[in-house]
Amino acid sequence: MTPLFDRLVVGTLPLVPRALVKRVASRYVAGETLDDALATVRALAAEGAMATLDILGESVTREEQTEATRDQYLRAIDAIASSGLDANVSVKPTAVGLAIDPTLALRNCTDICARAASHGMFVRLDMEDSPYTESTLRLALELKATFPAVGVAIQAYLKRSLHDLDRLIAARMNVRFCKGIYVEPRTIAWKEHATVNDSFGALVEKHLSAGCYASIATHDEACVQRALATIDRLSLGPDRYEFQMLLGVDPVLRRSLLDAGHRLRVYVPFGGDWYAYSTRRLKENPSIARHVIRATLGLGPAA
Numbered sequence: 001m002t003p004l005f006d007r008l009v010v011g012t013l014p015l016v017p018r019a020l021v022k023r024v025a026s027r028y029v030a031g032e033t034l035d036d037a038l039a040t041v042r043a044l045a046a047e048g049a050m051a052t053l054d055i056l057g058e059s060v061t062r063e064e065q066t067e068a069t070r071d072q073y074l075r076a077i078d079a080i081a082s083s084g085l086d087a088n089v090s091v092k093p094t095a096v097g098l099a100i101d102p103t104l105a106l107r108n109c110t111d112i113c114a115r116a117a118s119h120g121m122f123v124r125l126d127m128e129d130s131p132y133t134e135s136t137l138r139l140a141l142e143l144k145a146t147f148p149a150v151g152v153a154i155q156a157y158l159k160r161s162l163h164d165l166d167r168l169i170a171a172r173m174n175v176r177f178c179k180g181i182y183v184e185p186r187t188i189a190w191k192e193h194a195t196v197n198d199s200f201g202a203l204v205e206k207h208l209s210a211g212c213y214a215s216i217a218t219h220d221e222a223c224v225q226r227a228l229a230t231i232d233r234l235s236l237g238p239d240r241y242e243f244q245m246l247l248g249v250d251p252v253l254r255r256s257l258l259d260a261g262h263r264l265r266v267y268v269p270f271g272g273d274w275y276a277y278s279t280r281r282l283k284e285n286p287s288i289a290r291h292v293i294r295a296t297l298g299l300g301p302a303a
């Protein structure tokens with residue numbers, strides 16, 4: 001299908017009934033409740049995969065909302081710990097107050113990290129759009145000074161990332177490497193697919209070569225292959241890195257990495273606020289969005 005058609009499809013998404021988006025997008029979201037999420041984590045564990053839970057919720061503007069999100073994380077952490085499953089949590093800094101006041105985000109994250117630490121659990125800060133890059137890195141570094149089991153994500157499309165990684169390496173941070181999902185201007189972000197892939201490979205290589213733990217989050221075979229080559233060249237054991245993938249994306253690649261003996265963690269989003277996350281995933285993959293639009297129009301499955 002042409003890129004123009006794909007753009008048209010993506011532009012039409014807001015007109016699609018929410019119920020239909022929900023049905024098609026359900027492969028990307030574990031459900032609305034913590035029990036739904038734990039059932040998904042259990043199914044992944046049966047496949048040999050680990051998980052990280054993300055409570056959906058963005059564009060938070062009130063302090064009480066951030067505290068409600070913090071409390072949901074505390075409940076999720078306790079539930080994971082008592083289930084005995086191999087899972088941790090991923091937190092979007094703006095969901096706990098970074099856009100309101102960095103000290104509020106620090107306070108909420110401190111509570112989350114303290115609860116996780118009491119169970120020996122790791123906490124990851126996701127990386128959001130560029131207005132929050134610097135404040136997220138600072139938040140992660142500040143938390144890391146108190147809680148060793150804290151990590152952050154870094155985006156290969158941002159030109160600054162290679163330099164930012166120096167600070168994270170100095171702190172021996174567990175870093176998740178991803179390409180980046182937000183739309184950023186060319187002044188600050190690489191735009192070519194090949195350039196972003198090169199950047200991804202260079203970041204992973206720099207981090208692993210420095211002896212730090214890398215979480216390699218991609219579904220791109222080329223990025224996986226280059227990471228595997230780096231791991232092989234450095235003769236690293238499977239305890240020095242993990243692969244990460246999103247729930248619902250490329251189970252074949254997931255299976256092949258697990259079968260080859262690599263550790264793999266699946267990002268499992270859940271919660272009532274599923275719509276923004278789901279439409280972002282659909283925009284990323286217009287071929288799925290196309291099925292939604294065809295169903296809306298009463299047409300049969302796409303060829």
Ligand SMILES: Cc1cc2nc3c(=O)[nH]c(=O)nc-3n(C[C@H](O)[C@H](O)[C@H](O)COP(=O)(O)OP(=O)(O)OC[C@H]3O[C@@H](n4cnc5c(N)ncnc54)[C@H](O)[C@@H]3O)c2cc1C
Pocket residue numbers: 125126127128153155178179180181182217218219220221223244245246249250266267281282284285
């Ligand atoms: C575990 C995890 C955590 C992440 N955390 C962050 C974060 O903190 N901040 C951030 O900005 N981004 C994050 N991302 C998102 C990441 O930046 C995007 O997924 C990125 O746009 C796609 O990267 P890719 O490496 O899969 O490569 P791409 O080149 O985009 O995709 C490679 C292949 O995977 C397929 N694919 C990719 N995404 C999907 C999808 N949603 N549905 C179906 N097929 C798909 C493509 O069709 C393509 O064939 C995370 C991703 C993962 C896997």
